Amino acid sequence: xxxxxxxxxxxxxxxxxxxxxxxxxxxxxxxxxxxxxxxxxxxxxxxxxxxxxxxxxxxxxxxxxxxxxxxxxxxxxxxxxxxxxxxxxxxxxxxxxxxxxxxxxxxxxxxxxxxxxxxxxxxxxxxxxxxxxxxxxxxxxxxxxxxxxxxxxxxxxxxxxxxxxxxxxxxxxxxxxxxxxxxxxxxxxxxxxxxxxxxxxxxxxxxxxxxxxxxxxxxxxxxxxxxxxxxxxxxxxxxxxxxxxxxxxxxxxxxxxxxxxxxxxxxxxxxxxxxxxxxxxxxxxxxxxxxxxxxxxxxxxxxxxxxxxxxxxxxxxxxxxxxxxxxxxxxxxxxxxxxxxxxxxxxxxxxxxxxxxxxxxxxxxxxxxxxxxxxxxxxxxxx
Ligand SMILES: *Cc1c(COP(=O)(O)O)cnc(C)c1O
Numbered sequence: 001x002x003x004x005x006x007x008x009x010x011x012x013x014x015x016x017x018x019x020x021x022x023x024x025x026x027x028x029x030x031x032x033x034x035x036x037x038x039x040x041x042x043x044x045x046x047x048x049x050x051x052x053x054x055x056x057x058x059x060x061x062x063x064x065x066x067x068x069x070x071x072x073x074x075x076x077x078x079x080x081x082x083x084x085x086x087x088x089x090x091x092x093x094x095x096x097x098x099x100x101x102x103x104x105x106x107x108x109x110x111x112x113x114x115x116x117x118x119x120x121x122x123x124x125x126x127x128x129x130x131x132x133x134x135x136x137x138x139x140x141x142x143x144x145x146x147x148x149x150x151x152x153x154x155x156x157x158x159x160x161x162x163x164x165x166x167x168x169x170x171x172x173x174x175x176x177x178x179x180x181x182x183x184x185x186x187x188x189x190x191x192x193x194x195x196x197x198x199x200x201x202x203x204x205x206x207x208x209x210x211x212x213x214x215x216x217x218x219x220x221x222x223x224x225x226x227x228x229x230x231x232x233x234x235x236x237x238x239x240x241x242x243x244x245x246x247x248x249x250x251x252x253x254x255x256x257x258x259x260x261x262x263x264x265x266x267x268x269x270x271x272x273x274x275x276x277x278x279x280x281x282x283x284x285x286x287x288x289x290x291x292x293x294x295x296x297x298x299x300x301x302x303x304x305x306x307x308x309x310x311x312x313x314x315x316x317x318x319x320x321x322x323x324x325x326x327x328x329x330x331x332x333x334x335x336x337x338x339x340x341x342x343x344x345x346x347x348x349x350x351x352x353x354x355x356x357x358x359x360x361x362x363x364x365x366x367x368x369x370x371x372x373x374x375x376x377x378x379x380x381x382x383x
Pocket of ligand 1: 071151152180200210
């Protein structure tokens with residue numbers, strides 16, 4: 001099996017696994033315990049927090065460990081919207097249709113169940129939120145804007161420093177979901193200028209089921225897990241010590257090896273994009289042609305059932321992904337792809353090919369030799 005689905009998840013780096021293992025059995029203490037075993041675990045969590053804060057250029061106490069990227073997004077959006085409304089009454093939330101469901105569904109729930117007002121930001125044809133679009137949408141009653149750093153489905157990178165600056169001068173909070181971005185982009189929160197930033201371990205060779213939220217000092221959040229007061233009272237629950245340690249090491253390695261990893265995947269990605277568009281009729285790149293994640297190629301093919309294409313690729317030995325939620329019998333095109341304005345006959349035929357540290361030119365060539373015939377076959381089956 002050739003794996004081209006690194007945007008869905010990545011394998012745990014062996015070096016990451018090695019630093020995690022002692023904390024399952026030898027040093028299994030509860031960080032809240034007073035005895036030495038507990039203290040050892042607490043020290044390890046403190047060191048992990050410091051490691052993360054070094055990469056993010058923030059203070060350790062501005063990092064909240066969570067159970068995943070989704071939870072970090074939930075804590076950021078719901079926590080900030082609730083706290084801010086309680087403090088000063090603002091009710092408007094700004095976000096975009098291209099956001100991961102962890103953000104968009106949370107925003108919709110805040111609107112539907114909690115009386116917030118939600119406005120979807122305009123995007124350009126590549127799915128990017130422009131500074132003009134945010135400027136146009138902000139008003140005196142805006143509480144928070146949430147715009148992802150890089151899109152998981154279409155790879156587009158948003159201009160976060162510019163957007164965060166607009167939020168800052170208008171006195172609104174700014175959150176960015178950097179879960180997909182952190183594998184390849186600089187997550188220096190000083191440079192980005194954000195108040196809140198979400199991360200998830202398994203997108204950069206860390207374990208699944210662990211994430212973190214950066215919370216700028218002074219940003220008030222409603223506690224989202226109440227209990228024993230862990231994570232500065234914002235996210236109670238005994239910390240997942242080995243996973244937090246793995247998360248921090250994976251993030252450190254991602255930052256340290258960012259340039260090398262980028263240099264490795266980018267030419268392969270460019271080759272895929274060039275060849276696919278050249279050899280497959282009625283194909284289009286989705287997302288931005290330049291301002292996109294270096295490991296990310298995404299397409300739509302006209303009159304193709306994307307799920308069928310994925311199954312055919314799977315049988316041929318390639319693990320790829322599409323945007324569409326797989327519903328047997330009645331496939332629904334992805335909201336992200338349709339929000340870009342693609343009609344149904346294009347939007348249903350989406351394909352995402354994402355590369356990683358183990359991807360090779362041979363794998364890419366083999367893929368490029370296989371794909372055109374499969375697209376043609378899928379088209380025949382649909383017509
Ligand atoms: C994967 C992903 C998430 C969810 O992270 P989990 O750790 O899987 O919960 C959120 N946002 C984006 C952009 C992602 O790519």
